[in-house]
Amino acid sequence: MKMEDKYKVAFDDLDNVISLRKEKNIFPAMGYTSNLDLLCDFQIDILNRLLKENMQGWNLKDMKPVPKIITIEDLLQTMVFYAINGIGGEADIENINLVTKNFQYTKGMGGTATQGAMALATIKCPSVVHLTDDSKDVCEILSSPYIYTVSEKGRLIHTNEVISKGEQEIHCIIQFKKGDVIELGEQKASIPASNRLIITKITINEYVPFDQNYFNYIESNAVNISSNVLSSFNALMDKKVLEEHLTYVKKHILKYKEKNIKGIVFFEDAHYHDNEIKKLCIESLYSKVDIVSLNEEELKYTLMMYDYKIDITDILSCIRGIRCLIDKFHIKKGIIVHTKDYSMYVGEELEADIERGLIYGNLIATAKAMFGWYGTKEQIEKILTLPLSKVGLSNKEIVSKSEYRDGIKIVPSKYIDKPKYTIGLGDSFVAGVQICFEYTTTK
DSSP, X not given: OOHHHHHHHHHHTHXXXXXXXXXXXXXXXXXXXXXXXXXXXXXXXXXXHHHHHHOTTOOGGGOOOOSEEOSHHHHHHHHHHXXXXXXXXXXXXXXXXXHHTTSOEEEEEESHHHHHHHHHHHTTOOEXXXXXXXXXXXXXXXXXXXXXXXXXTSOEEOGGGOOOOSOOOEEEEEEEOTTOEEXXXXXXXXXXXXXXXXXXXXXXXXXXXXXXXXXXXXXXXXXXXXXXXXXXXXXXXXHHHHHHHHHHHHHHHHHHHHHOTTOEEEEEOOOOSOHHHHHHHHHHHGGGOSEEEEEHHHHHHHHHTTTOOOOTTOHHHHHHHHHHHHHHHTOSSEEEEEOSSEEEEEESOOSSOHHHHHHHHHHHHHHHHHHSSOOOHHHHHHHTTSOBOHHHHHHHHHHHTSTTOTTEEEEEOBOOSSOSOOTTHHHHHHHHHHTTOOOOOOO
């Protein structure tokens, strides 16, 4: 079957798949952080004005990100670095007002788990989420009949029933647009690719407080949890706190698997502020999970930490790097890489239809990129009319003729050159993949 036809069949079957999940009373469990995002309306003329007012005498190409943003000069050179390189990243800030007084914004949802839950809720697919920031703002945005969390009494509730306990955490999201031109005096630099910078004022997620009620529920009701998503350890900077969390999660995985041997433990990796923290997460978790998921930049940086270089524009180089990670860390099933041009699973054959999962992931992520919010079924249907990425199609052809074709599923993305939205696309992709995990068989 041609890939275009596979997209159409997957879409046509979406309602049936979700209805079946509801009939079986199964959910993905989405962990672990939540926060309030301030989605900044990035206008290139505002950035250029601020550069003119504050950065005279600077060279655009010499601007670098700082360890912590304290001044307007820190903010501007960090923004310029990520923008002119067309790459995504994260930066810490001392005072969030430095951003909000210069850029207009709207409120949104932050956190892999909660963004994924919202993407699923928009297509009426239920999930269970772990909250860290349970502020009124966050719970109002999350309020949906398809999003559940766990109460202090250990039962599923909707977020409008949550009694807030923790401190609010705010992230400012700045989205750069491909083709915009940054100017400073006679200097000009065109933004080569749309991407985003996440500027964070870490509060509660510095420690990622675990909700014991959530973990107890997942362990006690494991047969109803089709997949168990782990994410957001990158916020933790205290090594001792991280070690405690990782030890707890490893025990949690064992308890979950005892009652649902076929349940999928899914680790969505991320950008880390500290390589030592990243290494600790990798070496503690990779061998315990079924699937590791990451984007191509994260794949490259992860391999560089272990002195293995890849060319992310070369699909076979990426596959060799992925196999290196699977073998080195004994990942139980395989690795998913998601990019703007394709998504790919490398690993052993699964009972779930992982190719179908990749298609759902691509569709839901592309809908958010195209429409600027979590895609409805009607909006997702419009994605079907888009062409497949030429790069993705070429990569699929290369893989099909290579020695690596067995054990690999590669799905070209529906391509958008200038996305309206670049935040949470990976989180939306992860959400879509969870739809394919339907197996909840006890030992």
